[in-house]
Amino acid sequence: MNSSLKLIIITTIALITLSYLAPYIITAEASSLNTKEFIVVDIQWVTSKGEKAIAPGDVVSLTITLKYCGDSQVSGVIARLALPQHIVPYGGSEAIASYGGLISKSSPIVQLHYQLMVLSNTPIGVYHLTLTLDYDELNISSNSWMHKTETHDLVMFIVGRPKLNIAIVNKSLIAGSQKVTLSLVNIGEKTAWDVVVEVTSTSALILNDTIRINSIEPGDKEYVNVWLYVPSSLKGSTLT
Structure with missing residues (x-):
């Protein structure tokens, strides 16, 4: 690779999670020694x-x-x-x-x-x-x-909730069509369900801008591949 491109991808994560057990409070019965008004x-x-x-x-x-x-x-x-x-x-x-x-x-x-x-x-x-x-x-x-x-x-x-940490695995690209891999780690306490990864770029052409993942358990890591096309005129540039 004679020249490389630095790639910064802006991702939007949409989470649709299962209904959680909302926190609530239960009041105990009054005792004869503690008459309640x-x-x-x-x-x-x-x-x-x-x-x-x-x-x-x-x-x-x-x-x-x-x-x-x-x-x-x-x-x-x-x-x-x-x-x-x-x-x-x-x-x-x-x-x-x-x-x-x-x-x-x-x-x-x-x-x-x-x-x-x-x-x-x-x-x-x-x-x-x-x-x-x-x-x-x-x-x-x-x-x-x-x-x-x-x-x-x-x-x-x-009860906790899911929380995703996203990172780009391969940041150096060449001109033309290629694959970029993203890693998603659930660092929260609950399972993330129906995860939708939407990728946008102001420089490169995103060929598959939406990826869906059924679920990510707490502590688990998932990889998704994004295909994009980089024009040769952008050699030496930083993509967003």
Whole structure:
């Protein structure tokens, strides 16, 4: 080869993955030693990228909606989350939220907001959290405020997602028609299904611009071949 061409190929990967088990929370039954005035009625997990399936390395916005089931009034709610290993508060030293408004039977809904980070080395699996509520409740008979504490046991599922790393195997080309090989490695935690590789170039003519792969398992590597035509006028150039 007298002269070579440096090739940079811009690829677009489209992933259609199987529906994941979205992370959710289960509230345990109240015990006789821990009488609950609140119930958890809704949980919303959303990553910083807008995804509901939580994976290692994600920053997660957690919204917990509570409903007051008592017949009196409550104020000064402080809600602390005790987090398991691998899950930490994001932007602070403690996972804590508060609600300063008055809660009653006619206005029973409270929303608590948390920012959490799932560490990148977190194993896929089930994680347990404890929500502790401290608040003051009005004792109607004595017309005085009583401090109360209650806990809710929560369960969080870290399910992961696929993530593809793409590289060009042969970067030096000659003028004319030839094959370029790309490697795709799934460095994520879930299988990538129905992978579509779309290749575009502003310089060379791509002869097969779309390649489909049925699936790539976590840790597996797949190779795809792209056929293209390079005009002789581009000798010594860098292709994109």
